[in-house]
Amino acid sequence: MISVISALAKREWIRFFRQPHRVVGSVAQPILFWIFLGSGFSSSFRAPGMETVSYLEYFYPGVLLMVVLFSGIFSTITIIEDRSKGLLQGVLVAPVSRFAIVLGKVVGSMGIGLAQVLLMLVAIPFLGLSLDWTGWLLLLLGLVLSALGFTALGFVMAWNMESTAGFHAIMSVFLLPLWMLSGALFPMGHLPAWLNSVMFFNPVSHALQLIRLPFYHPGGQLVAMTAYQVALMVALLWAGVCLALALWKVSRMETGVAGP
Amino acid sequence: MIKIDGVSHYYKQPKGAVRQALNNVCLEVPEKTLFALTGPNGGGKSTLFRILSGLLKPGSGTVRLGGLNINTHPLEVRRLLGVVFQYPALDSQLTVMENFQIHASLYHLDKSVLDRAMAEDLAWADLKERLNERAGTLSGGLQRRVELVKALLHRPRLLLMDEPTTGLDPGARKAFWETIFNFRNRLGLTVLTTTHLFDEAEQADRVAILHRGTLLADGTPDALVQRLGNEMIVIHARDEKVARELEHRLAADKHVTVRRRGGEVRVEGATQEIVDDLLRQRQGLFQDIAIKRPTLQDVFIDMTTQAPEETA
Numbered sequence: 090m091i092s093v094i095s096a097l098a099k100r101e102w103i104r105f106f107r108q109p110h111r112v113v114g115s116v117a118q119p120i121l122f123w124i125f126l127g128s129g130f131s132s133s134f135r136a137p138g139m140e141t142v143s144y145l146e147y148f149y150p151g152v153l154l155m156v157v158l159f160s161g162i163f164s165t166i167t168i169i170e171d172r173s174k175g176l177l178q179g180v181l182v183a184p185v186s187r188f189a190i191v192l193g194k195v196v197g198s199m200g201i202g203l204a205q206v207l208l209m210l211v212a213i214p215f216l217g218l219s220l221d222w223t224g225w226l227l228l229l230l231g232l233v234l235s236a237l238g239f240t241a242l243g244f245v246m247a248w249n250m251e252s253t254a255g256f257h258a259i260m261s262v263f264l265l266p267l268w269m270l271s272g273a274l275f276p277m278g279h280l281p282a283w284l285n286s287v288m289f290f291n292p293v294s295h296a297l298q299l300i301r302l303p304f305y306h307p308g309g310q311l312v313a314m315t316a317y318q319v320a321l322m323v324a325l326l327w328a329g330v331c332l333a334l335a336l337w338k339v340s341r342m343e344t345g346v347a348g349p
Numbered sequence: 350m351i352k353i354d355g356v357s358h359y360y361k362q363p364k365g366a367v368r369q370a371l372n373n374v375c376l377e378v379p380e381k382t383l384f385a386l387t388g389p390n391g392g393g394k395s396t397l398f399r400i401l402s403g404l405l406k407p408g409s410g411t412v413r414l415g416g417l418n419i420n421t422h423p424l425e426v427r428r429l430l431g432v433v434f435q436y437p438a439l440d441s442q443l444t445v446m447e448n449f450q451i452h453a454s455l456y457h458l459d460k461s462v463l464d465r466a467m468a469e470d471l472a473w474a475d476l477k478e479r480l481n482e483r484a485g486t487l488s489g490g491l492q493r494r495v496e497l498v499k500a501l502l503h504r505p506r507l508l509l510m511d512e513p514t515t516g517l518d519p520g521a522r523k524a525f526w527e528t529i530f531n532f533r534n535r536l537g538l539t540v541l542t543t544t545h546l547f548d549e550a551e552q553a554d555r556v557a558i559l560h561r562g563t564l565l566a567d568g569t570p571d572a573l574v575q576r577l578g579n580e581m582i583v584i585h586a587r588d589e590k591v592a593r594e595l596e597h598r599l600a601a602d603k604h605v606t607v608r609r610r611g612g613e614v615r616v617e618g619a620t621q622e623i624v625d626d627l628l629r630q631r632q633g634l635f636q637d638i639a640i641k642r643p644t645l646q647d648v649f650i651d652m653t654t655q656a657p658e659e660t661a
Contacts, residue, residue, distance in 0.1 A: 096454030104442045179438035182402050183455035184427035344406035 090189045097180070097193025098200060101164060105201050115160055115205055123152040123209075146216045150301035151273025153206050157236040158268060158293070160202030162243030162260060168194065169250050187339040191332065195244055199236035206232055223308020231299030234324040238292070239264075241331035248338045267293045272301075295323035350507055350539040351378035351401065356410030358396055358562075370396040371407070372562040378555070380506075383533060384541045385553035387645075389653065393562040394543040395435075398511045401541065402432050415506060428456075431505035435512045437492050441485025445476065445495050448484055449502060456503035466502045474498045474528050490521025494528055501532055508533075510542040514549065526552065547646040558649055565652045570645055577643035577651060582616040582624060585636040595634070599623070608651060615647070 105111060127145035134144035171177040180190055213220070220228060243260070250256045270284070271293035277285055288294045298320035302311055311317050353376040359367040371393045378384045386394050399405035400412060403423055412419040415429045439448050453463040471477045474494045479487060484495060493513060500508060514522040526549065533540055542553070550556050550570065557567040566573055586592035589612050596609040599616055606617040616623065624640060 092454045092457070096451050100440065100443065100447075100451055103447065104440070107442045174441075175434045175436040175438040176440055178402075178404060178434055179432070179452075180455060181404060182427060182430060182432045183452075184424045184457075185455055342406045343404065344408070 090186060093185045093189040094193040094196055097190065098197030101167065101194070101197025101201065104167065105164070115201070116208060119152050119156045119159075119205070119209065122155070123148060127152075146218070147276070148274070149212065149216060149218075150297060150304065151268075151271070153209060153232065154235060154271070154273060154293070154297050154300050155268060156205045156209060157199070157202040157232055158239045158264065158296075160205055161199040161236045161240035162246075162264060163257075164198035164201050165194065165240060165243035165247045166253050166256050167198075168244065168247040169253050169256060181339075188336050191241070191244065191335045191339055195237065195240045195332070195335070198243065199233075199240040202236050202240070203232060218304050220303060221307055224303040224306075224311075227308050227311055228300065228303040231296070231303065231324070234321075234328055235296035235299060238296070238324060238328035238331050241328065241335050244335045245331060245338055248335070267291055270294070271297045273297055292323055292327045295320040295327075299324055350380045350382070350415060351376070351384075351541060352411075352413040353377070353397075353401075354411045354413075356397070356400065356407045356412060358400070358405075358408040369562050371400075374410070374559070374562075374564050376557060376564060376567060378539060378541055380539050381533075381537055382539055382555055383529075383553045384539075385550035385556045386541060386543045386559060387545060387547065387550045387556060387649065388559035388565075390545065391561075392559045394545075394559055395511060396562075397559065398509060398543050402430065402509050403427060428503075429506045431500035431503070431508045433493075433496050433500050433508070433510040433513050435515055437484075437496060439484040439492055439496060439499070441483065444481050444483055445487070446480045448495065449499055452499045452502055458503055463502060466504065467498075470498045470501065470532075475524075488521070490517050490524060493517060493521070493525050497525070497528060497532070501536065501538075504536065506539060508538050508540045510540070512543055512545065514544070514546070522549075547644060547649065551645050556645060558652055560653045566648070573648045574643050574645060577617050577647055579642065580640055581618075581643050581647065582627075582638065582640055584614045584616070584627070584638045586612045586614060587634050587636060588612060591634045595627075610650065615650070617643075617651070 123145070127143075127148045130144040130148075134147065168177065171180075246259060246263075247256055250259075270288050270291050272288060273293075277288050277294070280288070298316060302314070302317050302320075306314065306317075353374055356371055356374045357369075358371040359369050362368050374393070374397065386397065388394055396405065400407050401414070401419070403419055403426060406420065414426050417426050417429075419426050440451070443451070449463065449467065453460075458466075467480075471480070474497065476491070476494060476498060479491065479495070484492060487495065497513075514525055517525060529540065532538060542549075544550055553570065555568060556570050556573060558565045558573075566576075584592075584595060586595055592609050592612045592614050595614050596607050599605060599614070600607045602623070604618055605623070608615045608617075624638065627635075627638060
């Protein structure tokens with residue numbers, strides 16, 4: 090099973106790095122987004138209780154999340170291409186477990202997003218942020234869990250899609266608002282009650298907590314915090330549900346009926 | 350090797366309707382046979398191919414491959430199969446070698462087994478120099494050969510191919526089939542291929558004709574052709590009205606079978622006298638007249654002209 094997962098994941102990586110325009114776009118877009126938006130809002134941003142935090146710093150965890158979400162999910166678009174080219178059928182007729190197929194695709198796609206995030210982590214000291222080793226561990230856990238859950242969601246959405254244009258449209262309508270209402274752009278707490286409720290039930294908000302909190306709390310203290318524990322539980326549950334849905338989709342064989 | 354027993358399949362349609370794809374198909378393919386499944390587009394070939402390759406669960410009936418029920422032993426059956434799809438299942442961004450390596454991982458092949466299989470196969474398929482080229486840069490014919498080698502790397506007992514020469518020029522088709530015969534003889538393979546090209550089907554050991562989901566015939570190409578006798582007359586009438594008139598007149602002779610499709614009239618079991626008579630009396634009414642040995646295509650036309658109408 091491991092060799093199947095690694096072979097399918099490796100394929101995603103090779104494909105990614107053999108398309109230079111994709112590499113440049115994936116790396117440059119979030120950095121530009123962060124620098125332009127972060128710098129633009131820096132002078133006007135004063136979040137209650139976070140007066141000393143610049144918008145560039147506030148926005149940073151949101152950009153990290155954006156990279157793992159969007160890169161992971163949009164990498165699963167290759168499922169649609171694979172089906173139209175017949176590659177997917179070639180994998181489905183092989184004697185491999187369906188879970189290995191799901192994991193191979195998800196691990197490969199989320200790996201692309203995580204590699205981009207690792208590049209962006211270079212900015213940490215320049216923002217005046219610091220992490221101890223437990224903080225690093227919890228930050229990586231948050232990134233991996235978020236990438237896993239939302240890449241599996243991309244897999245589920247892509248599985249029955251006929252066109253890549255449709256996938257882009259659905260994801261833009263669905264994913265972008267989820268990310269915007271996660272606290273990535275503005276903090277929770279001092280908003281209308283309905284918006285706070287939406288943000289609380291948004292799984293992306295909890296993923297953001299997993300990424301933001303390690304920057305401001307030591308690892309030992311963090312694992313005892315209720316907010317962190319809730320976020321961790323939600324992220325685990327979300328990843329489990331999305332992976333289970335993906336497995337269900339792949340295992341479901343097309344069937345007809347015996348007669349009229 | 351393949352035993353299909355009473356397989357029927359209907360596709361669900363909107364508003365509770367169904368569309369028949371296969372109707373009580375029963376078929377056996379002995380080991381080491383090259384079997385061609387032929388018929389018109391929409392006849393049920395692709396549905397049966399998808400059932401055999403394990404991508405589609407039949408509505409009813411059973412399918413056994415190598416003695417194993419395809420529904421109850423899917424993993425074991427998949428190990429027996431090599432599959433070549435109608436559309437290339439190669440990753441165009443990857444090299445030929447990388448495509449092979451992924452296939453080897455999917456079929457749990459050790460590196461030594463992969464290397465040995467490649468060493469044996471690449472020369473046969475004339476691909477040795479292409480290993481490090483990206484699959485997308487190869488010609489259509491070479492891509493099909495790469496697919497063939499890939500499908501056989503794990504040494505399956507049964508090779509399934511769905512219209513494998515679609516889109517190839519005649520030279521590439523010929524080279525592809527030569528490679529198939531080489532592999533089949535060397536590896537002792539059973540091969541089932543779907544095709545709507547009758548010259549390809551005629552190369553098979555056995556042929557089945559599938560039309561509107563019903564199996565119309567199954568036998569060796571010679572045996573199927575023999576159904577139409579040794580010779581037949583094909584007349585292309587000046588127009589359809591004349592063809593109808595000819596059909597009516599010729600059908601009066603109880604010793605011959607007459608079939609008409611548009612302006613073409615086919616006469617089976619005809620004698621030289623009939624031809625002479627036609628040439629003498631009806632000259633000017635037809636564009637051409639030919640006496641020919643029947644082919645598989647004639648068998649197909651013969652059978653599908655009298656096939657039952659679609660039921661769903």
